[in-house]
Amino acid sequence: MALAKAAKIEAAVCKKIQILCAPACKTAVSTISGIAKSYGIPVTCISGALDKGCIKVCSSICGKLKAFGEKKLNEGKGKLEAKGNELKGSVTSDLNQQKKKMNAKMNTLKSSVQNKINKQNKKVNAKINFLKGMVQNKVNGVKGKVNSKTNSVQKKINKEKKQLNAKKNKLNAEKKKLNAKKNKLNKQKNDLKSKGQKKLNQGKKLDAKLNKLKSSGPKKLKAK
Numbered sequence: 001m002a003l004a005k006a007a008k009i010e011a012a013v014c015k016k017i018q019i020l021c022a023p024a025c026k027t028a029v030s031t032i033s034g035i036a037k038s039y040g041i042p043v044t045c046i047s048g049a050l051d052k053g054c055i056k057v058c059s060s061i062c063g064k065l066k067a068f069g070e071k072k073l074n075e076g077k078g079k080l081e082a083k084g085n086e087l088k089g090s091v092t093s094d095l096n097q098q099k100k101k102m103n104a105k106m107n108t109l110k111s112s113v114q115n116k117i118n119k120q121n122k123k124v125n126a127k128i129n130f131l132k133g134m135v136q137n138k139v140n141g142v143k144g145k146v147n148s149k150t151n152s153v154q155k156k157i158n159k160e161k162k163q164l165n166a167k168k169n170k171l172n173a174e175k176k177k178l179n180a181k182k183n184k185l186n187k188q189k190n191d192l193k194s195k196g197q198k199k200l201n202q203g204k205k206l207d208a209k210l211n212k213l214k215s216s217g218p219k220k221l222k223a224k
Helices: 002-038 041-224
Strands: none
Touching: none
16 A cells, blocks of 8 residues: 555656756756857757756656665565564463463463262262162062062972972872772783683583584474
């Protein structure tokens, strides 16, 4: 922004100088020609050269002014940059200090919050452990009662099972006795059947003899 402003001013000054150069040189050449004439020097000898030299010198003033302006501008720019760097360093240093302070505060706050969280966690864990202990005691109590009832029921089941086994053994013993009696009866039946068959066979033989006698008896009676 400063460079643009300086360039604007420089252009305006140079333009004004160029406008004033011609009339100023004309006045200057006229004055010098008058002095030269008083010394007997012909005006035609020096007026043209003076006029050209004057305009050349006058025009070069703008270039010199421009160079001077650029020099001053560069000096100002260098000082401004140095000041800017100095200010930047100061601001950076301040910012770093502020950052350190903020970090220290943040760490302190973070540590404080963490300590509070740890305390809360300890309290919560203590409560949880207490509740867990209570629940576990109740569970153990219920478990003990259930185990006691289970043992009692199991004893009853074992007792009834023993009684059933005793009855089963008794029934098996009676069954054996019945099977023995059945076998004895079957044997007796078979013996009786065998004897009956023998008797039946004997009866059949007797019937055969009787029939034979019956058939031969009438013949013998007729023969007599």
